[in-house]
Amino acid sequence: ELKVEQNPLFLSMQEGKNYTIYCNYSTTSDRLYWYRQDPGKSLESLFVLLSNGAVKQEGRLMASLDTKARLSTLHITAAVHDLSATYFCAVDGASGSRLTFGEGTQLTVNP
Amino acid sequence: NAGVTQTPKFRVLKTGQSMTLLCAQDMNHEYMYWYRQDPGMGLRLIHYSVGEGTTAKGEVPDGYNVSRLKKQNFLLGLESAAPSQTSVYFCASSYPVGQGFNYGYTFGSGTRLTVV
Numbered sequence: 001e002l003k004v005e006q007n008p009l010f011l012s013m014q015e016g017k018n019y020t021i022y023c024n025y026s027t028t029s030d031r032l033y034w035y036r037q038d039p040g041k042s043l044e045s046l047f048v049l050l051s052n053g054a055v056k057q058e059g060r061l062m063a064s065l066d067t068k069a070r071l072s073t074l075h076i077t078a079a080v081h082d083l084s085a086t087y088f089c090a091v092d093g094a095s096g097s098r099l100t101f102g103e104g105t106q107l108t109v110n111p
Numbered sequence: 112n113a114g115v116t117q118t119p120k121f122r123v124l125k126t127g128q129s130m131t132l133l134c135a136q137d138m139n140h141e142y143m144y145w146y147r148q149d150p151g152m153g154l155r156l157i158h159y160s161v162g163e164g165t166t167a168k169g170e171v172p173d174g175y176n177v178s179r180l181k182k183q184n185f186l187l188g189l190e191s192a193a194p195s196q197t198s199v200y201f202c203a204s205s206y207p208v209g210q211g212f213n214y215g216y217t218f219g220s221g222t223r224l225t226v227v
Contacts, residue, residue: 009151033215042201043154043218088153098144098169099203099216101153 002027004091006102013079014110021105023072023089031092032072033099034063036085043088046074079109113137117202117219124192124226132187132222134202140217142205143185144169145177147198148221154201160185161207192226199223 003026013019023032031050035043047056049065049072056063060083062075072089086106090099115136124130134143142161146154146169156169160179174196176188185204189196202219 004153042220045215048215090154098142098156098159099154100156100170101146103151103153 002029002091002093002100004089004100004102006087006089006105008105009103010106010108012108012110013076015080016078018078019076021074021076021087021089021107023074023102025070025072025089025091025100027093028067028070029091029093030067032065033090033092034072034074035088035090037088037104038085046087076107081109081111083107084109115202115204115217115219117200117222119222120220121223122225124189124224126192126194126226128192129188129190130192130224131189132200132202132224134185134187134204134219136183136185136202136204136217138204138217139182140204141182141207143179144203144205144216145175145185145187146201146203147171148201149198157187157200194226197224197226 005024007022034046036046037043047063052067054065060077065072086104088101088104090101118133144159145157148154155171157175158177160166163182166177178186200222203216205216
């Protein structure tokens with residue numbers, strides 16, 4: 001059974017600081033997804049990582065994937081208040097037919 | 112371009128009542144999914160479908176049934192609602208992995224269900 005674990009689950013940081021959210025998963029997969037969710041809203045796709053060593057960046061967020069270590073990271077650079085949200089990683093199973101989600105990381109960026 | 116549409120957006124049920132949640136997608140996606148989201152637990156897969164006329168159980172299927180009579184629609188039914196089914200329900204759709212270049216899943220806006 002595929003398990004996906006994120007840490008930390010709660011993250012409070014100051015504007016301008018850097019931090020990393022970690023996502024570990026238990027079985028082989030080459031596809032990892034990062035989503036953002038604002039309170040009361042649906043999931044917004046941030047990144048799709050499709051191969052070992054993949055790195056994608058959008059604004060202050062950068063995601064990477066190490067399939068050998070079964071680890072993905074979401075790095076936040078010089079955080080701003082608008083990044084406050086819950087971030088989920090999710091992994092396709094080996095059959096590729098469904099996503100398994102981590103518990104989510106609730107990020108609060110304080111002025 | 113509607114994407115994935117869920118109806119209703121909100122519903123309050125009494126224990127023991129039944130209801131059906133409708134998910135419709137207009138992207139010709141082969142795969143469709145129903146997830147529930149509870150605080151602190153991320154999204155958990157209830158049921159999914161890999162094509163018209165097919166359904167399969169996910170992680171938390173008990174108390175739910177589904178049907179996929181048309182490719183664009185995926186229905187989630189609660190036959191006898193229980194307070195434990197109070198949750199936010201999300202529908203999603205996708206292409207099969209490896210089909211074209213359209214990786215990724217499209218999510219609906221969610222249905223907030225309260226069972227009292």
